[in-house]
Amino acid sequence: MVLLPYLCAAMVSTTSLRSERVSSNLPGTSRAVAIWVYTGVIMLLIQVILGGITRLTGSGLSITEWNVVTGAVPPMNSAQWQAEFAKYRATPQYQLLNSGFTLADFKFIFFWEWFHRFWARLVGVVFLVGFVGLIWKRKMQPWMVRPLIILFLLGALQGAIGWIMVASGLTGDAIYVKPTKLALHFVFALGLIVYTFWFALRLSVPDSAKVAASGEGRSGDGGPKTAARAGSEGRGGFQRRLAVLRRWTIVILILLFFQLLYGALMAGLKAATAAPTWPTINGSWIPAGLFSERPLMQDVAGNKITVHFIHRGLAYLLLVLVGIWSVLAARITGGGGGGSPIFNRLRWLPLLLIVVQIILGISSLLTSPGIVPQQWVAFDWLAQLHQVTGLLFLLTMVGMLYLVIPVRHTVYSVTV
Numbered sequence: 251m252v253l254l255p256y257l258c259a260a261m262v263s264t265t266s267l268r269s270e271r272v273s274s275n276l277p278g279t280s281r282a283v284a285i286w287v288y289t290g291v292i293m294l295l296i297q298v299i300l301g302g303i304t305r306l307t308g309s310g311l312s313i314t315e316w317n318v319v320t321g322a323v324p325p326m327n328s329a330q331w332q333a334e335f336a337k338y339r340a341t342p343q344y345q346l347l348n349s350g351f352t353l354a355d356f357k358f359i360f361f362w363e364w365f366h367r368f369w370a371r372l373v374g375v376v377f378l379v380g381f382v383g384l385i386w387k388r389k390m391q392p393w394m395v396r397p398l399i400i401l402f403l404l405g406a407l408q409g410a411i412g413w414i415m416v417a418s419g420l421t422g423d424a425i426y427v428k429p430t431k432l433a434l435h436f437v438f439a440l441g442l443i444v445y446t447f448w449f450a451l452r453l454s455v456p457d458s459a460k461v462a463a464s465g466e467g468r469s470g471d472g473g474p475k476t477a478a479r480a481g482s483e484g485r486g487g488f489q490r491r492l493a494v495l496r497r498w499t500i501v502i503l504i505l506l507f508f509q510l511l512y513g514a515l516m517a518g519l520k521a522a523t524a525a526p527t528w529p530t531i532n533g534s535w536i537p538a539g540l541f542s543e544r545p546l547m548q549d550v551a552g553n554k555i556t557v558h559f560i561h562r563g564l565a566y567l568l569l570v571l572v573g574i575w576s577v578l579a580a581r582i583t584g585g586g587g588g589g590s591p592i593f594n595r596l597r598w599l600p601l602l603l604i605v606v607q608i609i610l611g612i613s614s615l616l617t618s619p620g621i622v623p624q625q626w627v628a629f630d631w632l633a634q635l636h637q638v639t640g641l642l643f644l645l646t647m648v649g650m651l652y653l654v655i656p657v658r659h660t661v662y663s664v665t666v
């Protein structure tokens with residue numbers, strides 16, 4: 251979270267919505283729309299963090315209904331609280347796990363689930379008010395409308411998936427939501443953030459700031475070094491190295507998708523305590539019980555040991571790939587100075603983030619035996635930070651992909 255404003259500011263300031271060079275590249279782009287969309291990205295990140303806190307405090311099943319409008323108002327008097335508490339007391343989670351809960355305990359978990367849902371509503375309101383206001387002020391351009399409508403629909407769908415997830419924890423003898431449904435909710439949230447962030451990049455980062463533009467031999471921000479190298483090696487050499495870097499970025503993003511999915515399964519299965527050891531998994535590199543359940547799909551999504559094995563394995567693989575990516579990125583920019591300034595500034599960030607992410611993952615694992623129900627302990631801090639850093643890492647890689655894709659040479663100029 252600390253790095254996000256830096257990331258956004260770097261995107262906005264380096265490519266500069268203020269700079270004349272850039273605004274001439276994006277003649278129709280509105281600064282107001284870009285700021286609004288970046289606000290959406292930050293609000294969605296806060297939404298995911300609130301989701302993490304809701305999960306870690308065990309609050310997710312405290313509200314047993316889904317009322318889009320009336321649910322915005324929490325219970326206001328003692329009778330309403332008692333009525334809500336009575337509905338919770340009818341759930342399997344209360345009966346099998348939390349039967350000792352007082353009203354005060356219930357109010358605590360209710361707050362986090364309510365706030366998570368309230369924030370989602372706020373995101374929707376900021377979106378709708380901004381959308382109408384920007385059209386009214388004639389800041390919006392025709393090409394922006396379609397992605398924004400898709401975004402709104404995705405947001406509404408995510409709300410519905412959230413409810414499907416909650417409903418999976420209210421029936422039978424379920425005391426938590428289904429891990430696969432939690433993973434679906436989490437992955438969908440990531441998709442929503444990535445889609446919004448990509449849109450924000452399109453609004454704020456002009457083609458001239460992309461790495462591809464720096465290889466076209468221009469001498470402006472690309473610097474004489476890059477231009478000279480592009481001249482001596484030929485544009486073909488530069489484009490080849492850029493294509494390689496682009497492919498690595500895509501491969502990393504695909505693996506990262508699976509890694510984040512497995513992170514969500516780790517969280518949903520509460521798998522940390524099943525093997526709180528590192529570097530081995532319960533003393534073995536190939537632990538007992540690995541791939542032991544049938545059918546295989548059940549094993550890879552539900553066997554805690556298999557999920558550990560895959561989540562850890564993917565982490566190490568990603569570390570190696572991001573290390574190589576950083577070297578390729580350094581080669582393309584010539585070790586600093588030339589190339590795309592924003593890319594130069596941020597190209598070590600993926601490596602830094604993945605190292606921090608792995609340290610946080612290991613630390614949360616090792617502190618998991620100290621988990622205390624209904625208390626926020628070291629494990630919860632570390633797990634929450636691990637989740638946020640994973641998101642920042644994803645957004646950084648998406649930003650890097652944006653910078654290494656070919657220039658579009660598109661001009662958007664008509665205002666609605």
Ligand code: HEM
Nearest residue numbers: 436513514516517522565568607608611612615633637640
């Ligand atoms: C590329 C590296 C990694 C990424 C991107 C990543 C990502 C994530 C994410 C996003 C979550 C939380 C999902 C959610 O809140 O729904 C998670 C959970 C978890 N990860 Fe990782 N992870 C990485 C590496 C590791 C490593 C190396 C370990 C340990 C050796 C680890 C251990 C855990 C544990 C124990 C959880 C569950 C925490 C909980 O119950 O809240 N992770 N991971």
